[in-house]
Amino acid sequence: MKPGPSRIVAAAAAVTVALTLASCGSAKQSTGSSGGGSGGASGPIKIGLLLPETKTTRYEQFDKPLIEQAIKAIAPDAQIDYYNANQDATTQQTQVDTALTKGNQVLILDAVDAKSIQSSVQKAHDAGVKVVAYDRLAQGPIDAYVSFDNFKVGVLQGEALVTAVGDKASSGKIIMINGSPTDPNAAEFKAGAHSAMDGKLTIGKEYDTPNWDPNNANQEAAAAITALGAQNVVGVYSANDGMAAGIATALKAANLSVPLTGQDAQLDAVQRILVNTQTMSIYKPYKPEADAAAAMAVALAQGKGVPTASATATSTSGSGNKVPSVLITPIVLVKANIKDTVVKDGLYTVAQICTPDYAAACADAGLS
The missing domain is CATH 3.40.50.2300 (Response regulator)
Structure with a gap:
């Protein structure tokens, strides 16, 4: 979509x-x-x-x-x-x-x-x-x-990852890090994402993450990168932004820059989207x-x-x-619609998003 x-x-x-x-x-x-x-x-x-x-x-x-x-x-x-x-x-x-x-x-x-x-x-x-x-x-x-x-959330995440990986899909695998097994929404996100990705992306490692814990997500991502080989990882599905923060840290440690999904439009996720360390989030x-x-x-x-x-x-x-x-x-949140979604709706101000570390990226994205 x-x-x-x-x-x-x-x-x-x-x-x-x-x-x-x-x-x-x-x-x-x-x-x-x-x-x-x-x-x-x-x-x-x-x-x-x-x-x-x-x-x-x-x-x-x-x-x-x-x-x-x-x-x-x-x-x-x-x-x-x-x-x-x-x-x-x-x-x-x-x-x-x-x-x-x-x-x-x-x-x-x-x-x-x-x-x-x-x-x-x-x-x-x-x-x-x-x-x-x-x-x-x-x-x-x-x-x-x-x-x-919630099923649609997963579909949108999966579609975004398929698009972002593009023609690299045939040359590597993705890591899939789902939410808590005690949360029924996590199962719906997972099912929706699978419906969009199966047959288009190859899942090398998949995890269900207790309590949506960012630290666990970081460890899962690091372990998966080691097991698959960094050169073979072409993207990461993260069910939410909290876990995406931990995953982004693991990707940086491995010198990997690959598409990464998220959800919840957290402030730090919006900033990661601006600097291309996260591909998208879901704004609810x-x-x-x-x-x-x-x-x-x-x-x-x-x-x-x-x-x-x-x-x-x-x-x-x-x-x-x-x-x-x-x-x-x-709603799918990407760099191009930050201004017309989370800023327009008053979720965050430009000042909150565009701290000094993100000023240049904000200018490039038309946030001022």
Whole structure:
């Protein structure tokens, strides 16, 4: 798919979805009780926000503040209890218990481990507490889900790598470094990437990387380069930007300059794209995702339910539960559209991107 500014239309459409969801209830209709999602007693609604980790910069920098702002815009008196599991599945299970004890009526849950959290999702369901799966589809009786088209993310990454490797594909192999095996999104990215690359690129080494750990990715890349021989490596698939940072370090140590993919449009990845040490990333506008999650959570806390007309997709979790979903289209980020995507949308300023080390590359890219 050709990247370009026109694809930002998808993000605008997602905002429309969120606003439609929000129309199901106003801030003055906070009717939830402290015990259940449908509630009957008057008072502020109570929402628990459970995010998975801090190694990926998006959660603390973007998702948390955007979700909180979106909830407050719809329901100014809402009580929001925030939890971060620091990539520990057991900690997140305990945090769900805490949220239930506090009387949270709805949980916005980005699961560390989609499978192990199932018992906690069931516990919430049995207590009458609604669960909105955020970004990752947890197993169990989830009430609603908002994310990106994760298979498409992998397809776009794979297509970009095929294009970047070009006619060198027949003379070498790629290294494929996938995300965490406990993250259902990682499996979708992997499947999408394989669908785009299989038969076009030869995979010399492939890894599933626990916890999306950049250090592990660095070690995997270094080991693969040694095993395959640096002269035989023609590209690297990285499922996200955090791991791409570790991989880029391994490539530099081996004096290798080959195409490298990523995802999440992290600031350091944008800078690597500018200086050609990373080929592309996937930009997933966080605001429409956060807006949709907030609107669904508020509607559920007010007993309004999730309008199926707005949640136009249906996703099936690993436990077989079918969940009404909002799926947002991802955007390919390359040097040519940095200005019209992450800068235009206010994710980063030119000053943040164009530090002295990147000033010349920024000038070449038309960033000023």
